[in-house]
Amino acid sequence: MSWGLDSVSVNFGELVALDRVSLEARRGEVAVVVGGDGAGKTTLCRALVGLDHVSSGEVRRPERTGFQSESSGVWGDLTVMENLRFVARAYAVEPIHAAERISQLLEVTGLGSATDRLGRELSGGMRQKLGVAMAVLSGPELLVLDEPTTGLDPVSRLELWSFIALAASEGRAIVVTTTYVDEAARASSVLALDDGAVLASGSVDDVVAAMPGRIFEGAGYMGPNSWRRGRAWRVWASDDADIPGMAAATPDLADVVTVAALAREGAYQ
Amino acid sequence: MIVKELRQVARDRRTLAMLIVMPVLLLLIFGYAASFDVDEIPTVVVGESAQEVADRLPDGLTVERIDAEAGREGAEADLVAGNAHVAVIAGEGVEVLIDGSELFMAKAAVQMATAMAAQVPGLTYEVLFNPTLDTSAVLVPGLAGLIIVFVGTLVTSMSVVREQEAGTLEQLAVMPFKPKDVFIGKIAPYFLIAAIDIIVILVIGTLVFDVPFNGSAIPLAIGAVLFLFVALGVGVLISSVSENQAQAIQLAIMTLLPQVMLSGIIFPLSSMAPAVRWIGYLLPLTYFNQVAKGVMVRGAGMGDLIPPLALLAALGGVIFGLAVIRFSRQLRPAPAKAAA
Numbered sequence: 214m215s216w217g218l219d220s221v222s223v224n225f226g227e228l229v230a231l232d233r234v235s236l237e238a239r240r241g242e243v244a245v246v247v248g249g250d251g252a253g254k255t256t257l258c259r260a261l262v263g264l265d266h267v268s269s270g271e272v273r274r275p276e277r278t279g280f281q282s283e284s285s286g287v288w289g290d291l292t293v294m295e296n297l298r299f300v301a302r303a304y305a306v307e308p309i310h311a312a313e314r315i316s317q318l319l320e321v322t323g324l325g326s327a328t329d330r331l332g333r334e335l336s337g338g339m340r341q342k343l344g345v346a347m348a349v350l351s352g353p354e355l356l357v358l359d360e361p362t363t364g365l366d367p368v369s370r371l372e373l374w375s376f377i378a379l380a381a382s383e384g385r386a387i388v389v390t391t392t393y394v395d396e397a398a399r400a401s402s403v404l405a406l407d408d409g410a411v412l413a414s415g416s417v418d419d420v421v422a423a424m425p426g427r428i429f430e431g432a433g434y435m436g437p438n439s440w441r442r443g444r445a446w447r448v449w450a451s452d453d454a455d456i457p458g459m460a461a462a463t464p465d466l467a468d469v470v471t472v473a474a475l476a477r478e479g480a481y482q
Numbered sequence: 483m484i485v486k487e488l489r490q491v492a493r494d495r496r497t498l499a500m501l502i503v504m505p506v507l508l509l510l511i512f513g514y515a516a517s518f519d520v521d522e523i524p525t526v527v528v529g530e531s532a533q534e535v536a537d538r539l540p541d542g543l544t545v546e547r548i549d550a551e552a553g554r555e556g557a558e559a560d561l562v563a564g565n566a567h568v569a570v571i572a573g574e575g576v577e578v579l580i581d582g583s584e585l586f587m588a589k590a591a592v593q594m595a596t597a598m599a600a601q602v603p604g605l606t607y608e609v610l611f612n613p614t615l616d617t618s619a620v621l622v623p624g625l626a627g628l629i630i631v632f633v634g635t636l637v638t639s640m641s642v643v644r645e646q647e648a649g650t651l652e653q654l655a656v657m658p659f660k661p662k663d664v665f666i667g668k669i670a671p672y673f674l675i676a677a678i679d680i681i682v683i684l685v686i687g688t689l690v691f692d693v694p695f696n697g698s699a700i701p702l703a704i705g706a707v708l709f710l711f712v713a714l715g716v717g718v719l720i721s722s723v724s725e726n727q728a729q730a731i732q733l734a735i736m737t738l739l740p741q742v743m744l745s746g747i748i749f750p751l752s753s754m755a756p757a758v759r760w761i762g763y764l765l766p767l768t769y770f771n772q773v774a775k776g777v778m779v780r781g782a783g784m785g786d787l788i789p790p791l792a793l794l795a796a797l798g799g800v801i802f803g804l805a806v807i808r809f810s811r812q813l814r815p816a817p818a819k820a821a822a
Contacts, residue, residue, distance in 0.1 A: 263655075263816045264652055264656070270820065271820075272816075280652070280653065280656040286653040304658060
């Protein structure tokens with residue numbers, strides 16, 4: 214069973230926030246939606262969980278969906294334990310099961326020593342972990358996490374991804390939005406958005422394989438269709454192109470997303 | 483820095499409107515409202531010489547009813563019910579009864595009665611309900627209403643907007659709550675707090691400021707509950723059109739100020755220009771003030787207070803209904819398919 218969006222558009226007046234976007238979220242898998250600010254990631258999440266009306270297309274969502282909003286969704290003036298217990302009661306989780314589940318989640322998230330701290334007193338990483346724990350507590354079939362790792366330090370990001378992977382291993386379908394392309398590489402499937410439109414979608418391998426043209430790498434090239442990557446420059450060129458002084462490179466997901474954005478702007482491969 | 487600040491202010495249109503339009507509007511409204519001068523005092527004249535005495539009353543006493551059959555009991559009943567604020571009993575002598583619950587009217591009536599006593603031998607007057615014309619007896623019931631407005635409107639609107647700002651209202655919308663569950667859950671604590679507030683204020687007013695409590699608590703409790711529904715409804719309505727807490731505070735103040743000035747707590751409604759007075763008639767605090775003062779000071783019963791209670795219920799129905807509709811719209815899940 215899979216959930217997701219079928220050619221969904223969301224319009225706010227004249228603004229097209231999502232343009233015929235499709236997404237598959239399968240049980241036990243993590244679908245990552247990657248894009249910059251204003252790409253439509255939050256709108257996609259809100260449409261998926263039923264917070265925004267779709268202008269066309271169809272949303273497939275289960276009865277029980279867990280959602281973590283961009284702002285973590287934690288009540289700042291409730292303690293960690295009070296936040297978790299409130300969610301358990303809201304979903305009518307049997308008290309005995311709720312206690313057991315909360316205990317598990319506290320252990321997995323490392324929040325066990327902070328149960329009496331107020332939500333607003335938590336660090337960014339702890340607050341996001343609590344937000345994900347709250348979203349997953351009711352045992353949802355679909356878990357939608359809107360930029361859970363934005364603004365977190367690398368260690369907190371790693372911990373949060375371990376937690377997300379664990380939630381997927383429990384058989385949930387998970388949709389995670391992020392601005393970090395490297396995080397998309399962890400996913401079973403990737404959807405890259407730009408300005409509400411799909412740049413690329415599919416499994417990471419398929420998306421990379423489907424990239425048109427070739428990537429070259431070298432130093433000191435600042436021509437068209439090029440971008441800096443570490444100390445070197447990368448250039449997107451057509452399949453039969455040969456750029457003197459630059460070597461062909463194996464593209465990765467970051468290259469594919471960049472190329473898709475260039476192609477959308479009308480760049481010539 | 484100045485240019486930057488001016489640009490920011492110019493882009494916040496709601497604040498700009500508050501800064502420019504509101505002072506002018508408030509000056510005009512309150513300029514016409516801010517008057518302690520009483521020109522007209524609703525008066526009933528009873529007793530066998532009622533018609534004859536009514537013809538000789540000074541202009542300030544506006545005769546609402548003349549009843550030659552009625553006696554002192556009927557006249558007092560009119561004052562208790564708030565139908566009139568002066569009752570003249572024209573029997574063998576002339577007795578003027580003055581409603582002490584309307585401070586400025588009562589003071590004006592006392593002046594008129596004193597002047598009349600000099601011309602009409604045997605004329606006596608008596609101030610009922612608040613014989614010493616004590617200010618706190620008249621103000622405390624209205625102040626209790628103001629506290630309800632503060633808690634109900636300002637605090638409730640901020641609480642809902644805070645959830646919006648924190649993104650937790652979205653969490654509630656996704657949870658298996660019905661919109662009405664969230665609505666009740668949000669306002670019930672403030673309902674309780676405001677109810678406790680009003681009891682505390684009235685107890686302190688009675689014990690510390692010697693405010694009388696001459697009537698039954700039941701009509702006052704009913705009035706308070708109805709008024710709370712209106713105040714909480716206004717709070718939720720404000721939150722539904724505010725993007726942040728600062729906007730909610732601005733809007734709440736815009737609803738609070740007219741209630742303070744135009745509800746009859748400070749300035750008598752009858753002293754206001756007709757257009758401004760009609761604004762007062764649209765404000766819920768006007769009717770709660772009438773109920774609270776009626777019960778506490780005049781000892782009015784349920785039967786006497788049906789008009790203000792009915793108007794409070796009507797206002798409550800409209801405002802609370804609108805608040806429920808708007809709040810529910812915010813929380814209702816979107817359909818899975820686009821509307822055809």
